[in-house]
């Protein structure tokens with residue numbers, strides 16, 4: 344009965360209800376589109392960054408992160424790989440051996456980051472091999488060849504097929520030295536990396552550093568990135584916790600994480616302002632619905648209706664009006680997000696250049712995570728309930744005689 | 750002797766007691782017995798509405814007590830009082846008594862729904878109530894589609910629905926033409942006679958006053974006269 348009355352009541356003034364619901368609709372639509380776009384951009388950004396660096400999760404020997412030396416590496420372990428790949432949420436694993444060295448060509452010498460990689464496994468997670476601007480990418484894990492960041496190559500003034508000498512400290516203070524043919528150059532978005540990285544086949548790196556079969560890390564790419572903490576825990580349960588440490592990208596790339604969080608706070612404020620504006624509209628409607636019905640409410644109290652039932656009716660009216668708008672907004676939002684997933688926005692001009700420079704695809708992705716939709720619904724629901732408190736309070740204090748005479 | 754249904758004792762209502770006091774009702778004693786058909790008359794501002802509201806538990810007397818069927822209204826909590834009204838008192842106001850979004854049938858059934866009467870039983874009762882007020886052909890009409898007289902008759906049907914001991918009506922005919930007013934009064938008189946329902950109604954209308962069997966006249970918030978008469 345209460346539901347029916349509330350439903351009938353909101354349509355007493357169709358125009359007002361439609362206007363109010365429409366304002367909720369636009370707020371929800373905007374909020375969803377906005378959140379979906381920004382989350383999509385962040386996800387894309389994170390994916391781009393972590394796929395070249397840490398992965399979403401990374402396994403290291405305990406203590407490696409604090410002291411990233413070749414001595415803190417661990418022995419490659421087929422069992423570890425198997426345990427990891429058994430986890431249904433792990434899609435790819437990328438073993439790497441990483442250390443520092445001096446690189447020289449003719450009379451130039453530079454400190455470089457040496458990344459020993461398995462070219463096949465890298466291909467599964469990033470498109471490093473497509474970033475080649477000259478020459479070719481390394482193919483076999485033991486090929487005698489290296490690929491350099493373009494920036495580094497130009498500093499060393501070297502080109503394809505030149506021979507690069509690497510010199511460094513190997514495992515347990517052995518000395519590491521080797522010569523490699525430069526097979527290709529890559530252009531990387533991250534400027535630091537572009538100016539300092541030398542990609543080298545994993546086996547070659549292990550050989551050079553005297554660290555046969557040793558790895559500094561195994562990066563993990565999950566098939567869904569929403570519950571990294573959960574994945575981290577489930578991985579920790581399957582591997583030796585004394586020996587290995589599992590970290591998420593947020594722990595390793597805390598600057599990126601902080602940047603995103605700060606940016607999100609800004610967006611949160613924008614959305615909050617949006618909702619505050621529609622709250623005023625909804626509140627006004629609720630007050631009008633209360634005041635123009637005072638006489639009727641007084642009669643209902645007189646003939647024996649308890650005030651709290653009337654307050655519930657007002658609450659239901661508020662929730663109904665806003666949920667109509669909210670659901671319409673969600674449907675609209677889903678359509679917008681679907682549309683842009685099928686026909687993504689390609690950035691053009693200068694922005695495209697900026698994105699490309701940072702090695703991020705110049706496409707705006709929209710996130711279609713359910714959370715975005717659920718959160719908007721909850722916000723609207725909570726708002727409509729909170730806003731109904733005042734009219735509800737007014738009803739509880741209504742004196743039947745005064746109400747009937749108004 | 751019939752039992753006392755309304756016992757207003759020493760009832761006083763003063764508005765604005767601090768600033769400029771208005772003595773709307775002063776020291777009124779009224780006893781009404783079951784089955785009476787009483788008109789409350791008096792000039793505008795004499796306190797008729799104020800007294801009726803206090804008798805219905807819609808307003809609290811400043812002083813004195815109202816006892817309906819043995820229950821002292823001022824002693825009930827707000828929710829108890831609402832429940833008491835639901836089960837014991839029917840109300841008919843001057844106008845706009847009905848919920849505009851509900852049909853005649855739903856308006857009358859509303860009170861029964863508040864009493865949690867099962868649907869089947871409720872529908873039967875609503876139909877017979879609408880027959881009593883000669884509106885069985887309007888069950889699915891909304892108040893906006895009915896004339897003022899028809900709306901008031903539906904209000905009477907609703908007031909009857911919970912089988913109350915008394916029906917209080919504040920100028921129920923004020924907005925009606927004389928034919929509709931007479932029609933409404935006839936229905937009220939019939940219900941009074943056939944079902945022994947006590948009616949107390951205020952009015953300005955001489956033709957309505959004539960239908961009453963007892964007339965209480967208020968002047969300046971006091972009972973000026975209280976006489977029995979033969980309705981004509």
Ligand SMILES: Nc1ncnc2c1ncn2[C@@H]1O[C@H](COP(=O)(O)OP(=O)(O)OP(=O)(O)O)[C@@H](O)[C@H]1O
Nearest residue numbers: 764765771772773792793794795796797798799800
């Ligand atoms: N809420 C109020 N505040 C102050 N004074 C009031 C209030 N309600 C009624 N009064 C005063 O109380 C007196 C009695 O009013 P009441 O409405 O009971 O008269 P009435 O006999 O019903 O008049 P009418 O025939 O015009 O309906 C009047 O003087 C009125 O001005």
Ligand SMILES: [Mg+2]
Nearest residue numbers: 797798799919
């Ligand atoms: Mg009056």
